[in-house]
Amino acid sequence: MKEPISITAIGSISPLGKTSEETWQNYLKDVHFFEQKAFGDDKEWAAPLSKDSKKEIEELKNSDNKYKSLDDSVLYALYASRDAIAKAGWKEGDDFGINIGSSRGATALFEKYHQEFLENNRTATLSSPTTTLGNISSWVAHDLKTKGPEISHSITCSTALHSVLNGVAWIRSGMANKFLVGGSEAALTPFTIAQMKALKIYSQFKAGDSPEPNKIGFPSRALDFEKEKSTMILGEGASVMCLEKGVSENTLAVIEGVGYATEPLRHNISISTDAECFQGSMKMALGEIDPDEVDAIVMHAPGTIKGDISEYKAIEKVFCNKLPFLTTNKWKVGHTFGASGALSIELAVLMLQHQQIVKVPFITYSSTPDKLNKVLVNAVGFGGNAVSILLSRNV
Template sequence: MSAEDLIIIRGSGSLSALGLGSGGYTAPAPTFTTRYLGTHSLPVAALPAAAEAAVAALRQQHPSYRQLDRTVLLALLAAQQATKQAGWSVPAEQASLAVSIGSSRGATGRLEQFHQEFLAEGTVPVAASPLTTLGNVASWVAFDAGAHGGAALSHSSTCSSAFQALGNALAWLRAGMADRFLAGGAEAPLTDFTLAQMQAIGIYSPFAEADWPCRPGAGGPSTFTLGEGAAVFALEKASPQAVQHQKLSRPDKPIFQLESVGFGFEAIGSKTGLSRDGQHFQTAMRQALAQARRTPADVEAVVLHSPGTPAGDAAERAAIQAVFGENVPPFTSNKWLLGHTLGASAALSLEYALHLLTTQTWPTPPFATDLAPAPMRPLRRLLINAAGFGGNAASALVSLV
């Protein structure tokens, strides 16, 4: 790969509480429903009917898909969308295709099901182990895409997992170890046990489903709300000359460049906590800017991780202040519409960023928050943050070419 070559996002696909794709951002409406956990009722951001129907149809596309975990199916659907949008044929043109998918928990539903059966019956089926390994998320995406001869990599780094996958894809493409990559994140965590875990931490939102339960940047109380979804991106390297030719031949179609992915880590005493000044966020943002040879002034807006927890929201904003100084750009978040999708959240935030670059606007939350209203200047380059338990953080820089 030439030092001048660019990593281009040829296509993207997603599903979330907003449905299939990013069209739901145009006229957002409440997307949350209620799940009952014992005596508790918890708001969640589940897939709507149309997306649920697509999942059900996918299960019937191949006999083996009927036994797959929901997380794997979400990844498959998003990857199919991305491949179609990229115009990649299946499988003839994909000899050098690699796959990299992030998921915090992997096959959550199937694992819990098999464990319940074991407790009740004392046995498990032969397929239990291969169907519950984290690696089966990427391997089934690779199978469905018709990939052969390339890598199929699954990543788990809590809620920054999808950017671990994107960063890996970026590095492999730059090193010439692959020509094309399907990379992103998927998570289907709306199970009783996972909901109980999130509630036990003491951060779950007290607001009802119709009352915008996830409120990033609103201060107290904590409004963490769990969601499900996936987003996958079709990445390939291209010369500046090829990109310029595409711009001239299709001026109506935006071209997105994944400029960099930076990572940060801070060794903290509590694996659910973080420092007040978000040191891992600072490291990740500075690394992303340095890799792309950009300065803070080159960023027009930031898509926050901001899960609606007062401590986490405050730490991220402190980190942004430390990196950008007096010229903090406006920031936004999509979690008030999608909830927190754990290992898929970074990928869905990146897809949200692509939507913002395409439409040059973003929706305004209907509650008091420090999230900015619609941007006042043209958007060309966005920084997207992600973080998770254990002191992990990641930031990606994406731009219009």
């Protein structure tokens, strides 16, 4: 990339916490944040926000009568966005742009309104305006009183990283100097869980499945290449980041490269055995940079058999005999769909800041990097739309 673009702040709310400090401390613990929740008549594994975080969202919802009709996906984005711009020192009323996407959008509200329609053959007045995808960025723009452009989109599970691509493009074009980008997802609903179960990829982990005696173990075994069945679990949350032109004392990490590619479609949900899309996106993000300079990769790794191993094989193709340190956060917080890439960037930035790696318990690491200078972040969604973002430490 010709002109450096910095991440100057990150705001998030997820099962890991609602502050950067809480999130980092929970990354350092060898525990997961899943629980069994009732979805209809069945209980399934999921990673919801903590009770403390839910309380914060409830207070936000009740702080303004207009917010009481909003879906959690919008409220999560509002909460994270307020935090991010406060950290960056941006002011309400500035002309920064906003691009916050979601894979599913206002899932709970949509299901609620649809159920009302099935029962009464009519629906509430606000059913349409509160369930459109543009709802997320529009309400964030209203809340922060920004005068810049506002964009919402859905590009399945790579949505948040596509938001980063878009923010970078706006800044590099000269049409904006600052952009708030990220993703938000609140899809822990019966119909969404049923859809994932229908794909035969959702975790059916039972306590007796644990390889460790007398321990529950980990319901999601993302990056466990020996697993015999898929173990994807859904989580919820939002993560947004402030992008600014240039490098300053506020810079947390520099976006050194961006890449994207689309898989030649052979099936509605699958990718090739060596993830051609990831090979393309990673090579584009690297550009002229020697692959040996990359110290770590935060993988997409959804916890499915094919998804995990195909991304790994793509990394082998691109990095050959010297693989970077590999990690993911989905064994802790599950797959947060459109927000997942932004949460992965948060993990990458935290590792760069603290100069400390976060290991996955299913991998035996033969070596680990002494220093972290460059970290690559991957995301991909149904249809094979991959994005890779190369971050470097601000030194």
